[in-house]
Every structure is written in structure tokens, then in C-alpha cells.
Amino acid sequence: MRHQLLRKPLTWIGVGLLVLLVGSQFLNRPTQADQLTYAEFVTAVEEGKVKDATIDDGASTIEGTLTDGDEFRTAYVTEAGADVQTLLLDNGVSFEVDRAGQALWLSLIIELLPFVVIGAIFFVVMRSASGGTQASRFGRAKARQVAPDQPQVTFADVAGATEAVEELREIRDFLASPATFQAIGARIPRGVLLYGPPGTGKTLLARAVAGEAGVPVFSIAGADFVEMLVGVGASRVRDLFDQAKKAAPAIIFVDEIDAVGRHRGSGTGGGHDEREQTLNQLLVEMDGFDQRAGVILIAASNRPDILDPALLRPGRFDRQIVVDRPDLVGRRAILDVHSAGKPLGTDVDLDVLARRTPGFTGADLSNLVNEAALLTARRRAKQIGMAEMEDAVDRVMAGPERKSSVLSEEEKRVIAYHEGGHALVGHLLPNADPIHKVSVVARGRALGWTLALPTEDRHLQTRAALLDQLVMLLGGRTAEELVFGDPTTGAQDDIERATRIARAMVTEFGMTSAIGLQRVGRSPSGLSGGVDGDGPPSDHVASLVDAEVRRLLDDAHREAAAVLRAHRATLDQLAEALIERETLDTPELLQIFGHLPVWERHYEVTTP
Ligand code: ADP
Ligand code: MG
Ligand code: ZN
Numbered sequence: 001m002r003h004q005l006l007r008k009p010l011t012w013i014g015v016g017l018l019v020l021l022v023g024s025q026f027l028n029r030p031t032q033a034d035q036l037t038y039a040e041f042v043t044a045v046e047e048g049k050v051k052d053a054t055i056d057d058g059a060s061t062i063e064g065t066l067t068d069g070d071e072f073r074t075a076y077v078t079e080a081g082a083d084v085q086t087l088l089l090d091n092g093v094s095f096e097v098d099r100a101g102q103a104l105w106l107s108l109i110i111e112l113l114p115f116v117v118i119g120a121i122f123f124v125v126m127r128s129a130s131g132g133t134q135a136s137r138f139g140r141a142k143a144r145q146v147a148p149d150q151p152q153v154t155f156a157d158v159a160g161a162t163e164a165v166e167e168l169r170e171i172r173d174f175l176a177s178p179a180t181f182q183a184i185g186a187r188i189p190r191g192v193l194l195y196g197p198p199g200t201g202k203t204l205l206a207r208a209v210a211g212e213a214g215v216p217v218f219s220i221a222g223a224d225f226v227e228m229l230v231g232v233g234a235s236r237v238r239d240l241f242d243q244a245k246k247a248a249p250a251i252i253f254v255d256e257i258d259a260v261g262r263h264r265g266s267g268t269g270g271g272h273d274e275r276e277q278t279l280n281q282l283l284v285e286m287d288g289f290d291q292r293a294g295v296i297l298i299a300a301s302n303r304p305d306i307l308d309p310a311l312l313r314p315g316r317f318d319r320q321i322v323v324d325r326p327d328l329v330g331r332r333a334i335l336d337v338h339s340a341g342k343p344l345g346t347d348v349d350l351d352v353l354a355r356r357t358p359g360f361t362g363a364d365l366s367n368l369v370n371e372a373a374l375l376t377a378r379r380r381a382k383q384i385g386m387a388e389m390e391d392a393v394d395r396v397m398a399g400p401e402r403k404s405s406v407l408s409e410e411e412k413r414v415i416a417y418h419e420g421g422h423a424l425v426g427h428l429l430p431n432a433d434p435i436h437k438v439s440v441v442a443r444g445r446a447l448g449w450t451l452a453l454p455t456e457d458r459h460l461q462t463r464a465a466l467l468d469q470l471v472m473l474l475g476g477r478t479a480e481e482l483v484f485g486d487p488t489t490g491a492q493d494d495i496e497r498a499t500r501i502a503r504a505m506v507t508e509f510g511m512t513s514a515i516g517l518q519r520v521g522r523s524p525s526g527l528s529g530g531v532d533g534d535g536p537p538s539d540h541v542a543s544l545v546d547a548e549v550r551r552l553l554d555d556a557h558r559e560a561a562a563v564l565r566a567h568r569a570t571l572d573q574l575a576e577a578l579i580e581r582e583t584l585d586t587p588e589l590l591q592i593f594g595h596l597p598v599w600e601r602h603y604e605v606t607t608p
Contacts, residue, residue: 033071160330175213189319196323199363202300222259233278249294345385416578421479428599429468470556478560
């Protein structure tokens with residue numbers, strides 16, 4: 001449809017006429033007066049710099065004189081007419097309204113309507129082609145000022161995000177009494193970036209901080225900045241900061257900052273230059289504002305990976321808070337929040353619901369309770385029953401809003417055994433880092449994760465530690481093989497990392513007898529180009545390297561299988577606990593496998 005429209009000659013004629021018309025309008029205007037942007041005009045009025053004004057309601061322009069005698073001229077969009085008058089009235093500026101232009105303007109509109117319509121269609125098409133925001137926003141951009149509001153959300157409305165709330169408490173305390181913090185010279189972050197998947201409560205958290213601190217929040221969505229008119233985005237940023245500074249202590253909240261904050265130079269199409277300007281202005285403002293001003297910028301993003309690195313530099317968003325999908329306990333708490341005040345039947349078991357909804361975000365759960373209430377109403381029942389809740393789970397899972405994947409019971413079992421395998425092997429091997437936390441709650445691309453942390457900073461790795469690390473990496477896949485027989489694709493990342501370590505041991509660290517202490521460059525056709533200074537290996541050495549890498553991985557695989565076979569009962573226990581509780585931390589883990597003796601390696605790698 002897009003292409004057909006562009007090919008129609010009528011479209012082009014229409015656009016041509018439109019351009020001519022708009023152009024001539026501008027040419028006819030007297031230019032001796034200072035041209036102000038609408039934002040400048042508003043500021044001037046608020047600062048009492050405007051002496052009198054004449055509003056031309058027909059042409060949507062304002063002319064007048066400033067207190068210093070200069071004449072000015074500005075334009076506004078028609079819808080803002082009432083706002084302009086209120087503004088002038090509020091600030092005690094004398095003004096008159098000139099309606100003379102109206103009749104002419106009206107007849108002009110009627111005559112030109114067809115062209116305007118064609119132009120508008122063309123505009124919409126161009127906009128969608130360049131991936132911009134809705135065309136309906138066009139032109140309203142300048143007029144819509146961001147108004148502070150006082151949200152009544154508190155931390156109690158946010159459930160299951162304990163870590164994020166902890167971090168934000170500090171920000172709240174600062175905003176509630178900035179003077180206390182300034183007196184002791186504490187450095188408070190200028191910017192806080194909340195990031196995590198959609199629907200996990202980032203917007204909610206930002207509003208809760210404002211509500212708790214009782215300060216105004218100036219909020220704007222990233223997409224609002226990226227407007228069609230060049231320069232509007234940047235001037236909106238300036239306005240936003242000005243307003244917030246006047247109202248300090250205050251919060252500026254930029255929701256979905258990815259829309260403006262995307263890596264510069266990575267966009268395509270129309271909105272791109274404009275976005276860069278807006279981003280630059282944002283950076284300038286962030287650097288420029290005085291920390292004592294008591295203004296904190298909070299931004300939310302679903303995709304921190306695409307943000308411009310300049311935004312994440314120290315002194316800008318120096319506090320970054322992950323807002324993850326809730327685990328079992330979190331989901332239970334969120335269900336509590338959202339079902340409070342709703343008539344629940346006696347058969348409703350929120351624990352069971354929390355267990356049935358792995359992968360659900362806060363938004364999904366809120367949706368779930370709402371769907372259940374709707375179903376109840378439709379069935380003309382008085383109380384929400386478990387049957388309605390269960391049906392609602394299916395609806396939300398199938399619903400169009402769910403973009404992320406929800407785990408089936410079977411998948412969850414596989415992941416529990418996989419992560420259990422990593423954890424158990426990692427714990428038992430004497431040279432692997434201690435296991436800190438294991439989870440089957442998805443984070444980023446990983447469906448589950450096992451966190452092993454070294455007890456101290458390490459600058460050197462021993463061969464024994466690397467060998468144990470290989471075993472631990474392959475422990476996940478090995479557990480799948482042992483328990484289910486048929487392994488899944490879930491080990492892709494583990495295999496990649498293990499291969500990289502094994503190859504480095506052979507070719508860079510001189511840790512095998514077959515290759516010895518020689519450095520082996522990479523073959524040009526291999527995984528990557530040769531390293532400067534060393535040529536490609538001979539065919540003989542290359543195949544030796546491959547054989548050694550293979551042997552290291554095979555040994556690790558066998559070792560992992562031996563560990564897991566010997567402790568199969570504990571592996572089952574661990575997996576059950578993971579299915580049940582989803583995230584296990586150190587004390588819980590030690591309770592399950594803390595009593596087991598250290599593993600003694602079965603397959604020793606021959607020393608050189
Ligand atoms: P995000 O900004 O991360 O996409 P929102 O803050 O807009 O998510 O969340 C949408 C809705 O989902 C919230 O208004 C709230 O009703 C519900 N919600 C999300 N997370 C939580 C949570 N942790 N506790 C309670 N409700 C939540
Ligand atoms: Mg949001
Ligand atoms: Zn794994």
C-alpha cells in the first residue's frame with residue numbers, strides 16, 4: 001500500500017502544492033520582529049518579560065513587545081489557543097485577540113482541504129516508513145507542557161522487587177531531605193537507570209519513589225521526545241530540566257529512554273538526526289545540573305544494551321538497578337497486592353497460582369487477577385473462584401500481550417536439572433568457585449543461571465581451576481543426558497565457553513603435553529583470523545590442537561557424569577527444590593549438598 005501511494009502522481013502534485021503554499025505563507029510574513037519559539041515565549045511570559053501581546057487566532061500567531069522594548073513574534077498550534085490565553089492571564093500580561101484573519105483562514109482551509117488530506121496521508125506513510133512515532137502527535141509537541149503530578153503510589157504497591165526497592169529507598173531519603181545529605185557531603189547519584197523486561201514494574205517503581213518522597217515528578221516517555229519538528233525534542237529536554245529545577249527537590253522520569261538514548265549513529269530514517277540532537281541535549285543537561293539542585297533523573301529501559309554508552313558513563317546514570325521477573329515468592333506477593341480488596345472465593349489458593357506462573361511479570365499477574373474478575377462477572381458469580389483464576393492463567397499465557405516465553409512444567413524440570421547439574425558439580429570440585437545462587441528464573445537470554453563467585457580477586461588461574469571449570473560448565477548438559485536421555489539445546493552457551501577455555505589452555509597457556517609450551521596461532525580459515533606475529537599452524541599442529549581440545553572436553557564430560565552419577569539422589573533433591581522454590585541461595589544450597597565430601601578427580605589429565 002505504501003508503494004502504491006508513493007507512485008501515484010496525484011500524491012506528488014498534492015505534496016508539491018502543499019510545499020508551495022506553506023512556503024508562500026512564510027514568505028509573506030513580516031520578519032523584522034524577533035522570532036521566538038513557543039517554549040521561549042512561555043519562558044519569557046513566566047519571567048515577566050512580556051509587556052503586551054496580540055493574538056491572531058486565525059493564523060495562530062502572537063505578536064507583541066517585550067519589556068525591553070523589542071518586538072517579538074511567535075506561533076502556536078491551534079489547539080493551544082486557550083492555553084495561551086490562560087498563560088497570559090495568569091501572568092498578568094495585557095493582550096488582545098485579533099480574529100480578523102479567521103474568515104480568510106477558514107475559506108483557505110476549505111479550498112485546500114483535499115490537498116491537506118493528501119499531504120497528511122503522505123506524511124503518515126513517510127512517518128511509518130521511518131519508524132517514528134504516531135503521526136497524530138505531529139504539531140502538538142510544542143504545546144504540550146509536562147505537568148508535575150503527585151502520584152499516590154508507594155513502595156507498598158510494589159511487591160517482590162525487594163532489591164530494587166532497597167536501592168531506591170536511598171534515593172527517596174535523599175529527595176525527602178536533601179539538606180541532610182548535602183550537609184555531610186554525601187554524593188548522590190544524578191541518574192538512576194531501571195532496566196528489565198517490560199511489565200516488571202519499572203514505571204511503578206519510579207512513581208513509588210516520587211510518591212514516597214512527596215516530591216513532584218516530571219515524567220515523559222522517550223518516544224515523546226522524538227518528534228517530527230526538528231529542535232523540539234531538544235527544547236523539550238531543556239524545558240523539562242528547567243521546570244524540575246524550579247520545583248526541586250523533584251524527579252525527572254524518562255520512561256522508555258531507549259527511544260532517545262539509542263546508540264548514536266545506529267538509527268536509520270527520518271527521526272534519526274532529531275533523536276541525536278535530543279540525546280545530546282539530554283547529556284548536556286545531565287552534566288550541567290548542579291548536584292545540589294536536588295533533582296534526580298530516573299529513567300527506565302527494556303533494552304539497556306542498545307543505550308548510548310555516553311549515557312552510562314559516571315556522573316550520568318551512575319546507578320543502575322535491574323528489575324527482573326519475580327520468582328515464586330515475588331509472584332505470591334504481587335498476587336497478594338493485586339487481589340487485595342477483591343472478593344476471593346475460599347477455594348482460591350494464591351500459592352498454587354504463584355507456582356503455576358513461572359515467567360510471569362508483575363503486569364502479567366495484575367492482568368491475571370483482572371481477567372479472573374472479568375470472567376467472574378461474566379459468569380454472574382459473586383466471588384472470584386479458583387476455576388476463574390486458572391482460566392485466567394491460560395488466557396494471559398495465550399494473550400497477545402505476552403511476548404516473552406512462559407515455561408512449561410516440563411521445560412522447567414529440564415532447566416532445574418541442568419542448573420542443578422552445574423551447581424552440584426561446581427560445589428563438589430575442589431578448585432571451582434563456590435556456588436552462590438542458582439535459579440530457574442529467566443534472566444536476559446539465559447533460561448536459568450548458576451552464579452559461582454570467587455572468594456577473592458584472582459589474577460592467575462591454575463590449571464586445576466580451569467579443568468574444574470570445564471567440568472562445571474559441562475555439568476548442566478551432563479545432568480540433562482543422565483536424567484532425560486535426550487539432551488536439549490540449552491547447553492549452547494556452556495559449550496561455547498568450555499570450548500574457548502579448552503582451546504586457550506592448549507594454544508595459549510601451554511597446559512597440555514601434546515602441544516607443550518608453544519603458542520599456536522589460529523588457522524586463517526579457523527574461528528578467527530591469525531594473531532599478529534604468529535602465522536597459521538602447520539596442518540599437523542592444527543589437528544593436534546583439535547585433538548587436545550577434544551580430549552579436554554571429553555575428560556570434563558566424563559568427570560561431570562561420574563560426579564552426578566555418584567550423587568544422583570542429591571541432584572534429584574536439588575532439582576526438586578529448584579522447581580519448588582525457583583531460586584536457591586547459599587544457605588539453602590548448603591542444606592542440600594553441604595554435607596557431601598569433596599570430590600576426588602577420576603580422570604587426571606597427563607602433565608607435561
Ligand atoms: P514496566 O514499566 O516495567 O514495563 P509497569 O511499571 O508499567 O512495568 O507495570 C505495569 C503494571 O504491572 C503496574 O502498573 C502494576 O499494576 C503491575 N506490576 C508490575 N510489577 C509489579 C510489582 N512488582 N508489584 C506489583 N504490581 C506490579
Ligand atoms: Mg514502563
Ligand atoms: Zn548451562
